[in-house]
Amino acid sequence: MISIAYAQEVATTGANAAPFAAYLPFILIFVFIWFMMIRPQMKRAKEHKQLLESLQKGDEVVTQGGLAGRVSKLGESYVALEILSGSEVLVQRSAIVLALPKGTLKSAL
Numbered sequence: 001m002i003s004i005a006y007a008q009e010v011a012t013t014g015a016n017a018a019p020f021a022a023y024l025p026f027i028l029i030f031v032f033i034w035f036m037m038i039r040p041q042m043k044r045a046k047e048h049k050q051l052l053e054s055l056q057k058g059d060e061v062v063t064q065g066g067l068a069g070r071v072s073k074l075g076e077s078y079v080a081l082e083i084l085s086g087s088e089v090l091v092q093r094s095a096i097v098l099a100l101p102k103g104t105l106k107s108a109l
Helices: 019-053 104-108
Strands: 060-063 068-074 078-084 087-092 096-100
Touching: 019 096, 060 078, 068 087, 068 104
Parallel strands: none
Antiparallel strands: 060 068, 060 096, 068 078, 078 087
């Protein structure tokens, strides 16, 4: 009635043979996401930071909202843009997204 139970050897194929192979798809997905999403975003953030640090009085810039003007005053977190002769607008420094070549605004008006 009671049969004798024999211990069986554990097979060395499958997950036990190569535990690294089980994590390989996750590693490949992470590497793909790193090179396609995270790395370019870090590069853009670095370029934007350099742009904001290099701002000087007289630079012609464009804001996120599309407002173009000439930098008249620089503060630590705010910049005064001269959009017309004698008309200034105060914007956050981080809202500046593009520095235009000198003389661009004169030719646009």
